[in-house]
Amino acid sequence: MMKPMLDYVKLILQKVSFDKTLFEKELRKAIARLMPVEVEDLRHWCYAKFSEMHYMVLDRCFTTYTT
Numbered sequence: 001m002m003k004p005m006l007d008y009v010k011l012i013l014q015k016v017s018f019d020k021t022l023f024e025k026e027l028r029k030a031i032a033r034l035m036p037v038e039v040e041d042l043r044h045w046c047y048a049k050f051s052e053m054h055y056m057v058l059d060r061c062f063t064t065y066t067t
Helices: 004-016 020-033 036-063
Strands: none
């Protein structure tokens, strides 16, 4: 199944990953806009890709997310 919004969010997060503040801002926007199943996919992808660089940001964003 195609998930164009999720793919777009992933692209944006990769492009802003150099800046922690911008990364967190974009991640929060994405979590607010995506469907819950997409947020779960995003969570797994983000931890796999960015946990070394942004672990605390990921924890902060995803632990405050409620379905």
